Amino acid sequence: MNLADITPLILTWNEEPNLRRCLERLRWASRIVVVDSGSTDGTLAIAAEYPQVEVVERAFDDHMKQWNFGLDHVRTGWVLSLDADYILPESLKEEMMTCVLTEGISAYEVSFRYCMFGNPLRGTLYPPRAVLFHKDKCRYAQDGHTQTLKVEGGIGSLSSIIDHDDRKPLSRWLDSQRKYAVLEAEKLLAEKSPSSLADRLRKRIWPAVPAAFLYTLFAKRLIFDGWPGMYYVLQRTYAELLLSLELLDRKIRQSNS
Numbered sequence: 183m184n185l186a187d188i189t190p191l192i193l194t195w196n197e198e199p200n201l202r203r204c205l206e207r208l209r210w211a212s213r214i215v216v217v218d219s220g221s222t223d224g225t226l227a228i229a230a231e232y233p234q235v236e237v238v239e240r241a242f243d244d245h246m247k248q249w250n251f252g253l254d255h256v257r258t259g260w261v262l263s264l265d266a267d268y269i270l271p272e273s274l275k276e277e278m279m280t281c282v283l284t285e286g287i288s289a290y291e292v293s294f295r296y297c298m299f300g301n302p303l304r305g306t307l308y309p310p311r312a313v314l315f316h317k318d319k320c321r322y323a324q325d326g327h328t329q330t331l332k333v334e335g336g337i338g339s340l341s342s343i344i345d346h347d348d349r350k351p352l353s354r355w356l357d358s359q360r361k362y363a364v365l366e367a368e369k370l371l372a373e374k375s376p377s378s379l380a381d382r383l384r385k386r387i388w389p390a391v392p393a394a395f396l397y398t399l400f401a402k403r404l405i406f407d408g409w410p411g412m413y414y415v416l417q418r419t420y421a422e423l424l425l426s427l428e429l430l431d432r433k434i435r436q437s438n439s
Contacts, residue, residue: 183281190262191252195219197266199349201228207270217252246324261317267348274342288335289315297347298410305402326369327362363424394422
């Protein structure tokens with residue numbers, strides 16, 4: 183695959199703590215599309231430091247529409263879809279250069295290594311994601327608080343691992359989780375029979391929080407990652423607690439109506 187046929191696409195909103203580290207690993211790209219949602223920090227100033235970056239602005243409503251808006255501004259056949267807190271390894275660039283396009287494969291997914299303030303963790307709940315895909319054969323759809331890439335064709339895998347290293351303040355993360363809990367609750371309540379074990383536990387409400395704590399601490403072995411590991415464990419436990427409270431609030435209100 184020719185790197186000139188790939189356009190990195192990044193969504194931003196006040197990503198000053200992350201964006202430069204992301205863009206530094208994309209100097210090979212001839213054009214980078216950044217969709218900004220009205221940043222008020224140094225995000226746009228950082229983007230302006232890189233001549234290949236083109237910023238397009240759009241007020242945020244949901245992730246699906248934001249990503250698809252960005253796709254409409256990509257002119258190459260392939261897209262490299264990235265969050266601003268992704269740090270690409272050099273091996274991914276080399277792997278994309280040597281990637282032999284296979285008939286019927288429209289997207290390639292990668293796995294992630296989660297980092298806390300630069301400290302890599304040995305485990306994470308963050309799933310593999312299709313980041314490299316053919317623009318004309320893929321489109322985003324909303325899925326709870328996040329989005330899913332709908333792929334027309336097969337999905338291959340790349341062996342390189344991307345670091346996920348978000349350095350934004352904890353207050354920003356806490357604000358986001360409250361919004362995510364509302365969206366996830368709506369998604370779960372709309373599903374009659376969730377397919378995943380995690381979602382089945384969430385719908386039962388009480389098991390989800392202790393399960394998240396024990397699973398991340400012991401099954402994912404984050405107990406061996408010191409305070410950064412405990413930080414991640416408590417984040418995931420808190421996120422499940424918010425979702426459980428949101429579901430319980432709706433359940434009690436409905437029973438009393």
